[in-house]
Structures are given as C-alpha cells and as structure tokens.
Amino acid sequence: MNTTTLQITVPTADITMLKKLTAGMGWVVTTMTKRKKTGIQKGLDDIKKGNVYHAENSKDLINQIYFK
Numbered sequence: 001m002n003t004t005t006l007q008i009t010v011p012t013a014d015i016t017m018l019k020k021l022t023a024g025m026g027w028v029v030t031t032m033t034k035r036k037k038t039g040i041q042k043g044l045d046d047i048k049k050g051n052v053y054h055a056e057n058s059k060d061l062i063n064q065i066y067f068k
Contacts, residue, residue: 007032 010018015031022029037045046052055061 019029053064055064
C-alpha cells in the first residue's frame with residue numbers, strides 16, 4: 001500500500017473528531033508539537049532584536065544589572 005504523509009492545522013476543539021474519523025478510515029494520526037527553543041536560538045533571537053548590552057568592566061556590568 002502506498003502512503004502519503006500530510007501536515008494539516010486543526011483547531012484544538014476538533015482533534016477528537018478528527019481522530020475518530022481517521023480511525024474509522026484506518027488511517028494513522030500523529031500529533032506534532034512545537035519544538036522548544038534552545039538557549040542558542042534564544043540568544044540569536046535576542047541579537048536580532050537588538051537586546052545586546054556592553055559593559056566596560058565588571059563594575060559597569062554590576063551597575064547595569066542592579067541599577068537600571
């Protein structure tokens with residue numbers, strides 16, 4: 001039997017109905033979840049947004065963290 005894999009977006013409220021329908025047809029439904037962002041990806045997103053700060057020395061860094 002030839003098969004094809006599809007990706008569809010379904011409202012959460014309709015998931016139960018979809019699973020019943022596909023089970024009746026003998027199809028297989030697999031739920032995909034979003035991947036969590038890694039620390040590296042979060043850092044790269046911060047750089048793109050411009051959330052990058054510079055400190056001249058450790059004292060300046062402490063002042064930026066606690067007094068801003």
